[in-house]
Amino acid sequence: MNDNAPTSYDIVPYVNRSFPQSNPNKLWVVARLFGLNAPHPGRCRVLELGCGRGGNIVPMAFNMPHGEFAGIDLSAVQVAEARKMADKLGLSNLRLEHKDLMDVDEDFGQFDYIIAHGVFSWAPGAVRAKLLSICKRNLAPDGVAYVSYNTYPGWRMRQMLREMMLYHVRDIQDPGTRVRQARALVQFLADSVPQNGGPYEILLKEELGAMNKHSDAYLYHDHLEEQNVPLYFHEFIKLAGENGLKYLGESDVHTMAPNDFRPGVQEQLRLLGTDIVRMEQYIDFLRNRRFRQTLLCHKERELQRKYDIEGIKSSYISTSVLPVSAEPEIFSGKEETFKHPVKTVNFTTRHPLFKATFAVLKESWPQAVAFDWLYREAYRRLADAPRPEDRPADRIEPGVFARELLGLYLANLLELHAQPFNLAVKAGDRPQASLLARMGAEYGNMVANQRFATVNLETEFARAALKLLDGECDRAGLTKKLAALATDGGPLSALAGDGGNDPSAIEQTIARELDAALATFASLSLLVD
Structure with missing residues (x-):
């Protein structure tokens, strides 16, 4: 590798995000559901290939201090930025290297989780x-590898x-000009094709x-790079098999299930039996899938394709699903609907236990709660x-409750995690941000937030307020500091008006x-507490 090239x-530089x-907090759950005893994220070793500016690996190392983390990237500029952030955070459990992955050998170490997001297809x-x-x-015996890639038929x-x-940009070298001209071409195509509602017009407008x-x-990187090689799912799994790996599942397990198809289609897909790769390939055909986030494990590991309920019982559970009714009736047999605020999924039930379950999860959000505690707390309500x-005369068995929660998880209505998050559900007297x-x-x-996601601070006020939340000031003190910023002619001066x-x-x-803002931050x- 030419280090100076x-x-x-x-x-x-690529977008810096998680x-x-x-x-691993999510991957561990998937492994458990399919019978793989992956190492717990509380003390795990993680390698990220193509770590960029550290937007993914740095939050992991920060929030999982007992783990060991490593990230490599071919871009010296991006690795330098990642190191700068890690040094400011005082992370002693993270090593970042400017390194070509072609130079990684077995001496680099073994890892419980290997992550390659946005690398393979490009x-x-x-x-x-x-x-x-x-x-x-470099994968530990019970380890999990995560690889994302573009897929056919959707990427066609x-x-x-x-x-x-x-x-269109073949003779343009400047990156900024290439991007502007690429956008201009798509705009021109969308505006210029016959406006007859045909499939080509619809496609162009959707892509625009x-x-x-x-x-x-x-x-620039996802569409205008020299390399962008999509694969059919079965082709990727074949390549993995040639390297001694096998299909564990998808990071988003709900995409593996055909639950969104009508019953007749579901039955046809299930006739494929135990050939999960074949079934999911047909699901990709039906969904026109264009992107996958596939989990792999060692080919020698025995997996089970019937979901292990113990994986549910050992998980922490969260959801941002909300009741449609302003005041849902929990105790009666009245039907209530719960809907995700962003995803197009919902759940309707008359059962008091599950109405109570969603009430508990709503109050706990954005924290994840233990299965046993959720079961007890729902019945206490x-x-x-x-x-x-x-009042319930009898309780359903925890195993039955777990089976029902599994169905909600597969319907993308619940999230499962290996451990709770280090966060505060509400702002305290002296609010503190991480x-x-x-x-x-x-x-x-x-x-980066405490659930390993990247969030957008939509206003200058939100950004200014967040920077002040070191846990030292109460609300009155914070108000005075922000008021001073609003009267100094800076970006908050509009509030003084x-x-x-x-x-x-x-x-x-x-x-x-x-x-x-504090309610939004929570x-x-x-x-954090």
């Missing part, structure tokens, strides 16, 4: 082969557009909408029913904004 990621779907053939070799040779249509963009949501760096006849989030706010509006020159009016405005998992 700049990469495209040195020239255009990928919660790659986190690398030459030799690098793709080496990546899978690392996933075999996007590939067509990529090829058009590459043709998707592109407009992404940053220039994303478009029911025991408080005002009418004796609404050091990781506060440092992130110093650099921009995208910060609401109160004229009256300091007390300005502080009242700031206090209202702060209360709202819901976004940015606060």
Whole structure:
């Protein structure tokens, strides 16, 4: 490797963010559900291939202090930025190296979890082969490897557009100009095709909408790089098998289940029997899937394809699902519907136990709670029913409860985790944000939260307030500090305009904004106890 040769990621650094779907806290659950006794995330060894600026591996090391973490990347610029962040956080459990993955050998160490997000499809053939070799040779016996990649058939249509963009910018070298011209081409195509509601028009407008949501760096690296090699799912699994690996599952387990198809289609898919790869390939055909986040394990490991209920019982559970009714009736047999605020999924039930379960989870959000505690607390709520006849005479067995929760998990209505998160559900008297989030706010509006996700601070006020939450000030003190920022002519000066020159009016405005911001920070998992 020529250490002085700049990469495209040195020239255009990639978006710095976390990928919660790659986190061991989630992968451990998937492994347990399929009978693999993967090491617990509380004390695990993690390697990230292509760690970039550390947006994924740094939050893991910060929030799992008893683990050992390593990240490598070919971009010296990005690794330097990651090291700078790690040093400021004082992370002694993380090593970051400017290293070509082609140079990784067995002496680099064994890891319980190996993560390769956004690498495989964008690398030459030799690098793709080496990546899978690392996933075999450097993976602990019960370890899990996470690999994301673009898939057919969904990427066929996007590939067509990529090829058009590459043709359009073929003589342009400047990255910024390439991106602007690529966007302009898609806009031109969407505006110029016959406006007849045909499939081509619909495709172009959908892709234009998707592109407009992404940053220039994303478009440059995901669409305009020299390498972008999608595969059919079965082709990827074949390559994994040639490297001594086998299919464990998907990081998002709900995508493995055909529950969103009508019953006749589900029955046809289940006729494929135990050939899970074949069944999921047909599911990809039906969904026009374009991206996968696949988990692999050693080929020698025996797996079970009937979900292990013990995996549910040993997990921590959370959900952001909310009741449709303003005041759902928990104790009666009235039907209540619970809906996810973002995902197009919902759940309707008359059963008091499950209505109580969702009530408990709502109050606990964004924290994850232990299965046993959730079971007991839901029944405790029911025991408080005002009418004796609404109090449960008998309890369903914990195993039955776990089976029902599994169904909700497979329907994408619940999240399962290996351990709870280090966060505060509500702001305390002296609100404190995690050091990781506060440092992130110093650099921009995208910060890592305590659930290993990246969140957007949508206003300058939110960013300014978050930076002040070191746990030293109460709300009155924070209000005074923010009021001072609002009157110094800086980005918060618009808030001072609401109160004229009256300091007390300005502080009242700031206090209202702060209360709202703290509630938002808590819901976004940015606060700690």
